[in-house]
Amino acid sequence: MNSRIESFETLLSRCRLRNPLPADLRARAVRSRKNAKEIFQKAGTYSLMLWLTFRLFMLLRDFGIKATFLQVKVLIGIIAVNAVVTAPAGGYYAVKYIKAMIEPQTEDAGSMPLTPDGVLKDEQAEKTAPASAVYDVGLGGFTGNSVNIGRVERALYSGLVEILGKDRAVYLGSGNRNRVKKIVTGTVQKFGDKYLITAKVVDVETSKVLSVISEKSDETGIDAVCGKIAGKLAESFKKITSYK
Amino acid sequence: MADKPKSREERFTGIYAEYYPLVYNAVYSKVGNRHDADDICQEVFLITYEKLDNVYSVRNWLYSTLKNAVLRYYERNKRPVEDIEKVFDDIGLTYINGFKDIRIIITDAIEKLDFSEEERLILEYIAFYGYSYAETGKIMGLTKRQVGYKYVNIVDRILEKLKEQGIENIEDIL
Numbered sequence: 001m002n003s004r005i006e007s008f009e010t011l012l013s014r015c016r017l018r019n020p021l022p023a024d025l026r027a028r029a030v031r032s033r034k035n036a037k038e039i040f041q042k043a044g045t046y047s048l049m050l051w052l053t054f055r056l057f058m059l060l061r062d063f064g065i066k067a068t069f070l071q072v073k074v075l076i077g078i079i080a081v082n083a084v085v086t087a088p089a090g091g092y093y094a095v096k097y098i099k100a101m102i103e104p105q106t107e108d109a110g111s112m113p114l115t116p117d118g119v120l121k122d123e124q125a126e127k128t129a130p131a132s133a134v135y136d137v138g139l140g141g142f143t144g145n146s147v148n149i150g151r152v153e154r155a156l157y158s159g160l161v162e163i164l165g166k167d168r169a170v171y172l173g174s175g176n177r178n179r180v181k182k183i184v185t186g187t188v189q190k191f192g193d194k195y196l197i198t199a200k201v202v203d204v205e206t207s208k209v210l211s212v213i214s215e216k217s218d219e220t221g222i223d224a225v226c227g228k229i230a231g232k233l234a235e236s237f238k239k240i241t242s243y244k
Numbered sequence: 245m246a247d248k249p250k251s252r253e254e255r256f257t258g259i260y261a262e263y264y265p266l267v268y269n270a271v272y273s274k275v276g277n278r279h280d281a282d283d284i285c286q287e288v289f290l291i292t293y294e295k296l297d298n299v300y301s302v303r304n305w306l307y308s309t310l311k312n313a314v315l316r317y318y319e320r321n322k323r324p325v326e327d328i329e330k331v332f333d334d335i336g337l338t339y340i341n342g343f344k345d346i347r348i349i350i351t352d353a354i355e356k357l358d359f360s361e362e363e364r365l366i367l368e369y370i371a372f373y374g375y376s377y378a379e380t381g382k383i384m385g386l387t388k389r390q391v392g393y394k395y396v397n398i399v400d401r402i403l404e405k406l407k408e409q410g411i412e413n414i415e416d417i418l
Contacts, residue, residue, distance in 0.1 A: 005399055039293055042290055066385030
């Protein structure tokens, strides 16, 4: 973020015009808006078509596509037609896509079923585990002003898996958020050419922040610093839970 | 929202997608409980959906509806409030000694610049509430880069306006 933006936001803070919400609350607010099903049901206008259209409408917005409701309705129709008339494989993926759209979302559902790099990752992370598997920690939802957020998440996740094992750590996503005991989330802030990576451990049941770890780095040292943070996170888990 | 949507669902989903986090922020700051904030937001948007034909200024409608919803919440929880306006007076506007005049100048500059609703929402989410470009992009249906570009332009316009009012360098007053 450039210096004049930082100065402007600092000024807003001093004037009490800036009241940033914690990252988990922001994420909750962004996530909760996807659940308008109850509103449509209470208003008596709910239908599967309306719900599918709404979900796809919101999904497209997540990808930076501001389609109109009518355009999304047309798209749903095209997907439905493809599911019927195309080859079984094509139809299978269309049905799978729609099924992912209408998959029930729990109160604490994580990110959208389909993400730029998240669908297969979620599936692969879980395909060796039974559906009832419970993970000690789920990682995801990092925010910030840096383009390296994805890189930080991947590095932290790799570090945690290396230390804790694949059966204990998982990438947060649709369907697994209610199967983790602790969540690791945080921020990646860029100040000039330096990065401040902050990771916090949140208890899913109580929503309490159990520990916070911050490290600074330059661009070349991000992976090493994430490894260090992952090590410290693992240590903090040992103190919080009864680990072997 | 400049363009007139064709159906109730179209108009509502646009409002819901772009304003939900803003309403949630305001409600949460008053009730302090996530689950209650969820319920109150649902209530606000259900009323908005049912009375959509009466909604002309989305921002004003949502603000008055959420204030009344919070008031009902206070009454249900035996926290009577005689004047709900006073409860909401401090959203982003608490007096701080030495910066009151600057705050007035900034809010005045923002009003005079006549931003589009999309620009106002981007400014509020990022500058006032600390949402990231990516989060704001998801809310607004824009890419992170688009949001970043628009936000920088918005801030530059505000800074230019502040220069017209005598604040050449904001670093000097920090």
